[in-house]
Amino acid sequence: MSSSLRRSHDQDDDIRLDTGELRHSSVDVDTTTEQAGLLEREDVDDLEKGLVQEPQVVLPPQNHEDTVSTRKKLIALAGYFTCNIGLTIYNKAILGSFLKRSTGSSSRGAKAIPIPITTANQAHRAMVSVPFHQVVRSTTPLFTTFLFRVMFNRTFSTETYLSLIPIIFGVTVATYGDFTFTDLGFILTFLGVILAALKTIVTNKMMTGSLALSFWEILRRMSPLACLQSILYALFTGELMAFRDFLRDELFAGTARFTPLPFMLVMLGNGALAFALNVSSFSTNKIAGALTMTVCANIKQCLTIVLGGLLFDVHLSAMNMWGILITVAGGALYSFVELDSKRKNKERAAVVAAAAAAVVNQPNGTAAAA
Secondary structure: OHHHHHHHHHHHHHHHHHHHHHHHHHHHHHHHHHHHHHHHHHHHHHHHHOOOOOOOOOOOOOOHHHHOOHHHHHHHHHHHHHHHHHHHHHHHHHHHHHOOOOOHHHHOOOOOOOHHHHHHHHOOOOOEOHHHHHHHHOOHHHHHHHHHHHHHOOOOOHHHHHHHHHHHHHHHHHOOOOOOEOHHHHHHHHHHHHHHHHHHHHHHHHHHOOOOOOHHHHHHHHHHHHHHHHHHHHHHHOHHHHHHHHHHHHHOOOOOOOOHHHHHHHHHHHHHHHHHHHHHHHHHHHHHOHHHHHHHHHHHHHHHHHHHHHHOOOOOOHHHHHHHHHHHHHHHHHHHHHHHHHHHHHHHHHHHHHHHHHHHHHHHHHHHHO
């Protein structure tokens, strides 16, 4: 009997010990859970206070032209070609038939270009042959890439550099002729090319960089200064006096082949086309990029030669035609390379964004598992 009571007391003691251990274990679990909750709340509070920062998503830098759709680029480039070639044909067909002499106000459309570029491009024309001038001007894309590297540390893909070779070579073949130049003409020709490339780059950065100016704002600021500089340049070169003599001795004297009213309408048409070209040039520069603008200038040069042969019966040799075909093929290759580069940049940005998102979500997943 006593042994049975002793066994009963021992069982009661074991039950009380097990109950105490369970109660103590439950308290430890509750304490651990509470501490984990406190730590999680502290992390949230620190995150809200800015003491703990989430990993930053660092995407590869993108140029403005890479963010523009291909359709929008094609529309802008089509407008640029239309205005540029249209003004050239207008000046040749209309103004050439109206005027026997060439004056600054009547033979060229006014463009919002700073006077150093105009001076370098025009003052050397008597010092170099036209083929030499056109061949040197075709190297503008190379100078553009060089200035991008020096000024902004921006490089292009190897495919882009290689695609420029047939474009420049094609223009050289299409405009091949008598290469004659003086020492000063040689210097001024290359100076004009460098300034033209610099103008294209600086204009692009003014619209896509920190200033973020619209092309209307640039035109509003540059046009009055360009007008004043052009008038001063025409004064120093004698064009202004020649135009004054034309108005006095021919137009208003009644000896010209036309009356003042048609002449004014022709001048207004020239000004309207020049204004449209300025708007199209600046807006396309922002949308397509500075390098693409210089490439389009080379292609436009070849298209002008073709239209000259079709509209004005200009003789084109087999070498000219081969040069035009090479230039057009180079332009197509450049377009393909740019589209492929844009696609690769998008894929690279998507990969980086996905990796960064995984890093940001990783702490939350760890906390949830804990």
